[in-house]
Amino acid sequence: MHPIIGKSKLSPNVTRLVVEAPRIAQIRQAGQFVIVRAAEGAERLPLTIADADAGAGTITLIIQAVGKSTEDLVALEPGEAIRDVVGPLGQATDLLEHGRAVCVGGGVGTAVMLPLVQGLSRNGVRVTSIIGGRSREWVILEEELSRYGEVITCTDDGSYGRPGFVTQALADVITDGPIDVVYAVGPVPMMRAVAEMTRPSAIPTVVSLNPIMIDGTGMCGGCRVSVGGKTLYACVDGPEFNAHEVDFGLLSDRLSPYRDFEKAALEKRHCQLGPQIAEVSAAATAPVGAAR
Amino acid sequence: MNDQAMPAAGEPIVPIEDRLIHPVGERAAVTPKERMTILRQLMPEQDAQARARNFEEVNLGLPQQLAMLEAERCLQCKNPVCITGCPVRVNIPRFIDLLARGDMRAAADSLLDDNALPCVTGRVCPQESQCEAVCLRGKKGDAVAIGYLERFVADWANHHRDSAPAVPTSSGKTVAIVGSGPAGLTAAGELAKRGHTVTVFEAFHAAGGVLIYGIPEFRLPKDIVHDEVTRLEQMGVRIEPNAIIGKTYALDELRATFDAIFIAVGAGLPVFMDIPGENLKGVYSANEYLTRVNLMGAYRPDADTPVLHGQRVAVVGGGNVAMDAVRTAQRLGAAAATIVYRRGMDEIPARREEVHHAQQEGIGFEMQVAPVEVIGENGWVTGLRCVRMELGEPDASGRRRPVPVPGSEFVIDCDMVVVAIGTRSNPILTTSAVGLKVNEWGYIEVDGAGMTSLPGVFAGGDIVRGAATVILAMGDGKRAASAIDAYVRGELPVAQPEATSAAI
Numbered sequence: 133m134h135p136i137i138g139k140s141k142l143s144p145n146v147t148r149l150v151v152e153a154p155r156i157a158q159i160r161q162a163g164q165f166v167i168v169r170a171a172e173g174a175e176r177l178p179l180t181i182a183d184a185d186a187g188a189g190t191i192t193l194i195i196q197a198v199g200k201s202t203e204d205l206v207a208l209e210p211g212e213a214i215r216d217v218v219g220p221l222g223q224a225t226d227l228l229e230h231g232r233a234v235c236v237g238g239g240v241g242t243a244v245m246l247p248l249v250q251g252l253s254r255n256g257v258r259v260t261s262i263i264g265g266r267s268r269e270w271v272i273l274e275e276e277l278s279r280y281g282e283v284i285t286c287t288d289d290g291s292y293g294r295p296g297f298v299t300q301a302l303a304d305v306i307t308d309g310p311i312d313v314v315y316a317v318g319p320v321p322m323m324r325a326v327a328e329m330t331r332p333s334a335i336p337t338v339v340s341l342n343p344i345m346i347d348g349t350g351m352c353g354g355c356r357v358s359v360g361g362k363t364l365y366a367c368v369d370g371p372e373f374n375a376h377e378v379d380f381g382l383l384s385d386r387l388s389p390y391r392d393f394e395k396a397a398l399e400k401r402h403c404q405l406g407p408q409i410a411e412v413s414a415a416a417t418a419p420v421g422a423a424r
Numbered sequence: 425m426n427d428q429a430m431p432a433a434g435e436p437i438v439p440i441e442d443r444l445i446h447p448v449g450e451r452a453a454v455t456p457k458e459r460m461t462i463l464r465q466l467m468p469e470q471d472a473q474a475r476a477r478n479f480e481e482v483n484l485g486l487p488q489q490l491a492m493l494e495a496e497r498c499l500q501c502k503n504p505v506c507i508t509g510c511p512v513r514v515n516i517p518r519f520i521d522l523l524a525r526g527d528m529r530a531a532a533d534s535l536l537d538d539n540a541l542p543c544v545t546g547r548v549c550p551q552e553s554q555c556e557a558v559c560l561r562g563k564k565g566d567a568v569a570i571g572y573l574e575r576f577v578a579d580w581a582n583h584h585r586d587s588a589p590a591v592p593t594s595s596g597k598t599v600a601i602v603g604s605g606p607a608g609l610t611a612a613g614e615l616a617k618r619g620h621t622v623t624v625f626e627a628f629h630a631a632g633g634v635l636i637y638g639i640p641e642f643r644l645p646k647d648i649v650h651d652e653v654t655r656l657e658q659m660g661v662r663i664e665p666n667a668i669i670g671k672t673y674a675l676d677e678l679r680a681t682f683d684a685i686f687i688a689v690g691a692g693l694p695v696f697m698d699i700p701g702e703n704l705k706g707v708y709s710a711n712e713y714l715t716r717v718n719l720m721g722a723y724r725p726d727a728d729t730p731v732l733h734g735q736r737v738a739v740v741g742g743g744n745v746a747m748d749a750v751r752t753a754q755r756l757g758a759a760a761a762t763i764v765y766r767r768g769m770d771e772i773p774a775r776r777e778e779v780h781h782a783q784q785e786g787i788g789f790e791m792q793v794a795p796v797e798v799i800g801e802n803g804w805v806t807g808l809r810c811v812r813m814e815l816g817e818p819d820a821s822g823r824r825r826p827v828p829v830p831g832s833e834f835v836i837d838c839d840m841v842v843v844a845i846g847t848r849s850n851p852i853l854t855t856s857a858v859g860l861k862v863n864e865w866g867y868i869e870v871d872g873a874g875m876t877s878l879p880g881v882f883a884g885g886d887i888v889r890g891a892a893t894v895i896l897a898m899g900d901g902k903r904a905a906s907a908i909d910a911y912v913r914g915e916l917p918v919a920q921p922e923a924t925s926a927a928i
């Protein structure tokens with residue numbers, strides 16, 4: 133069992149859980165993920181390790197509640213525990229050693245970005261973070277990211293920071309001067325747009341993918357993605373890949389087979405719980421991106 | 425009818441069945457000639473039509489009287505070849521004799537002494553190609569139904585656990601087992617019996633390996649696996665779930681902590697066909713499909729983990745895994761569930777019983793057919809384009825390989841395809857372990873004692889032999905346990921590592 137040590141809400145449907153997992157906290161590297169199972173009978177959910185404190189023996193998980201399983205998970209309170217946490221899984225990020233990096237985060241993808249920004253900053257890389265949300269309340273981790281470098285915050289409705297999409301801000305940063313690498317994590321359309329933007333100037337671009345998976349060790353083959361015409365497994369070969377080689381159409385498609393099932397499960401959960409979760413329910417209709 | 429089976433003149437004729445009621449420990453008065461007249465018992469089964477729509481067990485098990493009658497068929501050979509036919513060397517005549525005597529406790533103890541997981545093997549072993557294939561009784565009539573009897577005695581033992589298993593005195597030695605499938609669990613049981621402190625590391629959240637994620641409920645109820653695991657825990661075996669060696673812990677860390685290690689991680693990676701359309705929605709590896717249904721319980725309507733309920737399902741492959749997948753699809757409501765296999769019915773590698781059960785349940789068989797493309801629309805599978813195969817000219821090995829028949833392409837309409845054409849080795853552990861020798865396919869190389877290129881590190885099961893059966897993995901686990909026992913006692917000579925380029 134993995135007790136929950138801390139919990140806070142970052143946006144209407146994004147929750148931060150600090151969870152006891154000493155072994156993983158000690159050895160995890162930026163870019164790696166865990167698979168959690170909230171309780172007996174629950175689904176196995178892959179989640180990026182957003183942060184870790186080896187001394188305290190805790191890891192931080194940032195969860196977008198978009199379905200029954202994620203809602204069950206964020207319904208856990210400090211003092212309760214997550215039944216299973218396994219990891220760290222996946223390859224660690226190949227972090228730039230020096231130079232200039234731009235990290236683009238959309239929605240809960242910003243959480244995946246945080247350890248990258250931390251690692252890059254530790255390497256002495258100059259990092260610009262570009263993060264976005266629909267409106268001010270959907271912007272997450274701005275303060276945390278600002279500790280490691282410049283942050284450009286965008287909102288679709290202009291209610292905060294720079295009006296417009298993160299890709300528009302990226303376009304401006306690209307024209308400002310040379311960039312060694314771009315990391316992009318967020319909804320599939322956002323990652324695809326970033327890839328298209330950096331392709332003409334051949335700026336190395338890395339995306340972190342989170343397709344549907346079960347075991348996280350290469351056993352199920354459910355997380356197969358097409359990269360450079362080759363079928364690879366996000367769980368063991370990734371989760372990070374060269375954005376210019378990823379088949380985003382296939383990725384998007386393979387995220388969707390259980391949509392009807394998920395919708396039904398969510399409705400059933402809400403019927404059982406009653407009206408108090410109406411707020412989360414409204415938020416759950418937000419576009420699903422890096423977290424399924 | 426058969427006067428040779430009659431008792432001596434002057435005695436009343438009592439049917440054999442009635443002679444089975446006798447004091448415990450005694451054998452029924454059955455003459456050798458009478459013995460030969462007893463027909464092999466048939467396994468009671470759930471009705472085929474009904475079971476094709478539920479996940480309840482297909483085989484119901486013999487009632488005691490029929491099990492004892494079947495036990496009377498055993499000839500108690502002086503040289504019991506059935507034992508050599510068994511990969512874990514179960515003393516078959518011994519437990520059958522005890523069963524015939526009605527001494528169930530002794531029969532159970534005898535069986536459990538030889539086999540750590542008899543409830544499992546009594547259900548999933550290919551007896552017809554092992555113990556029963558060599559059974560002398562089978563030279564005249566049918567072989568003794570050894571598998572049925574094993575299941576009967578094992579289930580009796582499972583239902584009559586009067587006390588926890590004895591915990592032997594500690595040897596002071598520690599052994600780590602990587603993987604809790606049939607090889608790992610068998611080794612754990614054997615080592616615990618010898619007093620060693622055993623920790624089993626499992627990557628999933630629950631122990632059992634292929635027994636819980638792969639083999640469906642209708643063939644091996646999960647409660648049985650849980651019971652077997654619980655029995656090991658009662659013997660002092662510690663199971664650590666959610667631990668991936670090569671990720672959560674390095675093999676070297678285990679080597680520093682434990683006196684010996686047994687690697688039994690299986691051959692877990694799926695093999696795909698490498699044909700166009702394989703990434704369409706509705707194409708599953710058998711691993712994923714069966715794991716969703718079995719381990720994650722997606723066959724239950726209230727499960728959190730989803731699985732697609734295909735209406736027309738094609739399963740590619742002819743092994744036991746393919747049979748499990750196709751019969752699962754049928755149980756999940758498929759109107760048509762079909763096996764697609766490139767060779768003929770005679771070459772199908774699945775157990776005969778599984779094929780027979782599948783046929784009874786209305787599974788379709790497209791034989792000598794090979795898929796060439798998965799067809800789709802809007803990202804979803806709509807069909808499987810196939811070509812008919814025929815046997816070609818003998819190749820260099822003299823074996824006639826299937827070759828496509830020109831112009832024979834056709835499409836199987838389907839909304840789901842499950843690929844069950846085999847598995848390969850998982851590199852997570854092997855590539856992260858320095859100095860661990862693997863062959864060109866990534867399987868671990870071991871010596872005669874089951875030891876790898878790393879002293880004190882043993883390996884067995886599918887990660888050594890490639891995809892095989894539960895019982896072969898168990899045999900490896902049992903042999904490795906003996907070798908590990910000798911090793912930790914300092915009684916196993918360790919060869920000096922070869923000075924090869926790989927070792928440098």
